[in-house]
Amino acid sequence: MAAPQTTTPRPHTPEEVTATVRQFISRLSGRTAIEDDRPLISDGVLDSVAAVQMVDFVERTFDVEIADEDLELANFDSIRGLAGLVNRRLAAS
Amino acid sequence: MTGPAPAALLAALRDDAFTARATAWERAGAVPRAAIDELAALGLLGLTVDTAHRGSGTPPAAVTDVHRLVAAASPSLHSLLVVHAMVCHAVRRWASAELRDALLPELATGRMLAAFALTEQQAGADTGALTTTIDRVGDTLRITGTKRWLSFGQIADAYLVFGSTDGRGSCALVDAGAGVRVAVEPVTAGLRAARLARVTFDGATAPASRAVGRPGIGIPFVVTSCLTLGRLYVAAGAVGVAEAALRLAADHAATRAHGGTTLGDRQLVRGLLADAALATDAAARYVRHTAQEIEDREPSAAVTAARAKLLASRAATTATATASRLLGAAGQTEDHPLARLHAAARVHEVIEGPTEVLQDIIAADLLRGRPGTTDRAPSPAAPYRKEDDHRAEH
Numbered sequence A: 001m002a003a004p005q006t007t008t009p010r011p012h013t014p015e016e017v018t019a020t021v022r023q024f025i026s027r028l029s030g031r032t033a034i035e036d037d038r039p040l041i042s043d044g045v046l047d048s049v050a051a052v053q054m055v056d057f058v059e060r061t062f063d064v065e066i067a068d069e070d071l072e073l074a075n076f077d078s079i080r081g082l083a084g085l086v087n088r089r090l091a092a093s
Numbered sequence B: 001m002t003g004p005a006p007a008a009l010l011a012a013l014r015d016d017a018f019t020a021r022a023t024a025w026e027r028a029g030a031v032p033r034a035a036i037d038e039l040a041a042l043g044l045l046g047l048t049v050d051t052a053h054r055g056s057g058t059p060p061a062a063v064t065d066v067h068r069l070v071a072a073a074s075p076s077l078h079s080l081l082v083v084h085a086m087v088c089h090a091v092r093r094w095a096s097a098e099l100r101d102a103l104l105p106e107l108a109t110g111r112m113l114a115a116f117a118l119t120e121q122q123a124g125a126d127t128g129a130l131t132t133t134i135d136r137v138g139d140t141l142r143i144t145g146t147k148r149w150l151s152f153g154q155i156a157d158a159y160l161v162f163g164s165t166d167g168r169g170s171c172a173l174v175d176a177g178a179g180v181r182v183a184v185e186p187v188t189a190g191l192r193a194a195r196l197a198r199v200t201f202d203g204a205t206a207p208a209s210r211a212v213g214r215p216g217i218g219i220p221f222v223v224t225s226c227l228t229l230g231r232l233y234v235a236a237g238a239v240g241v242a243e244a245a246l247r248l249a250a251d252h253a254a255t256r257a258h259g260g261t262t263l264g265d266r267q268l269v270r271g272l273l274a275d276a277a278l279a280t281d282a283a284a285r286y287v288r289h290t291a292q293e294i295e296d297r298e299p300s301a302a303v304t305a306a307r308a309k310l311l312a313s314r315a316a317t318t319a320t321a322t323a324s325r326l327l328g329a330a331g332q333t334e335d336h337p338l339a340r341l342h343a344a345a346r347v348h349e350v351i352e353g354p355t356e357v358l359q360d361i362i363a364a365d366l367l368r369g370r371p372g373t374t375d376r377a378p379s380p381a382a383p384y385r386k387e388d389d390h391r392a393e394h
């Protein structure tokens, strides 16, 4: 019989969330150093395909659901904004 | 909850009678609503909808198998599956819970047929140029603008309309009826029976609850996520077309006698068949891989879907060109099944992002962040602008 499934621990502290988001955005944009407040979408760091990928990534990685009312540019336009959204969602669940 | 594609549906699509009916639709230049209703009763339109909303919750890879079957016989009917699935996705992913619960069962059962209304005269691949407006006045949306080349727009009950609200990209599901004028588009060579319409919204109204995503979100998020799925499904259809053309070519090459031998014994012919077979098989495998990425919600899925559509539509172009050569005169007649496959392959290279637009997306993904490349983002959908941020309203 297989051993009981262990689930990968999810990054949950606010610092872990920010670090995970920062790493993902860096991979998605192909840039190594992006400041946490740098506008991602309005500055063209990410295009719209990447923007949609970001929503999928956040939902999957942190097991949160982004609701219609979360879809404000401010929540997606910087590493700080995105990490803040995830932390609010995690706190609410 | 997920399950396989309904068995009765698969049986109906694999029946020779389905191919015969598809031929009749192509001749008539229209898939009739009655035929759609019949197949919808078997679950054709609810594949991508979960069981709680009266769909079959079929996983994406199994859905692409159905798309292959349908497109091999009727590329026209296949385009309905594509646009309908995109609308179902937009409602499921981006609409309010109330709208989702009210409309998904209608869409899944085919009681409501929906068209995807993006293209305009001056805005095809370039969605940044949309001129349709979706104004909000109190609790009512007022839609003004003209959409072109809408698959099944002639008989749709509702349209997923993309436009702008106060200058911000937006989207709403609008019922056919008052204020919505439907004109028949000229018949295209490919997808002849897809009931293409030019639809004018002349101050048509919809309740504000019919908005899908908020202004500023409707274009980049809703369009892009719909197009990802649309690209997967067009790719699957293109694989079906390529497989059907390859079957015609191989059957013909194996049996057509030529100077005491068969066509298939000739080396040059074997080379053509091998190239077409490999292109088709590679595309089929890539489509399954893409379906899995989408199911797993891999962040790379949007680009992978663009790659799949490019690869598969080209495979269909290669396979249909090969079949067209090998079949000789017989393959050139208007009524031959090859005619519809050949023309469908040409359309597949245009819809849901033309080949060049997909190349741009794929190359941008490849080059992103490399030194020496411009950081220009591709624009499969309108970019965000700073003004799209309307935190202040909330």
Ligand SMILES: Cc1cc2nc3c(=O)[nH]c(=O)nc-3n(C[C@H](O)[C@H](O)[C@H](O)COP(=O)(O)OP(=O)(O)OC[C@H]3O[C@@H](n4cnc5c(N)ncnc54)[C@H](O)[C@@H]3O)c2cc1C
Binding pocket: B079, B083, B115, B116, B117, B118, B119, B121, B123, B124, B125, B126, B148, B149, B150, B151, B152, B188, B190, B191, B194, B196, B347, B349, B350, B351, B352, B353, B354, B355, B356, B357, B360
């Ligand atoms: C059978 C059929 C069904 C359709 N169904 C629908 C539907 O249901 N809903 C809907 O909204 N629309 C539909 N369309 C419209 C379709 O989506 C558009 O035709 C497509 O987006 C291309 O737009 P266009 O025709 O305006 O061509 P354009 O955007 O003018 O492009 C023409 C060509 O220019 C080249 N090109 C365009 N952009 C670029 C670029 N950035 N870089 C390099 N080259 C480029 C490509 O070769 C392209 O094929 C349908 C079209 C057909 C033929």
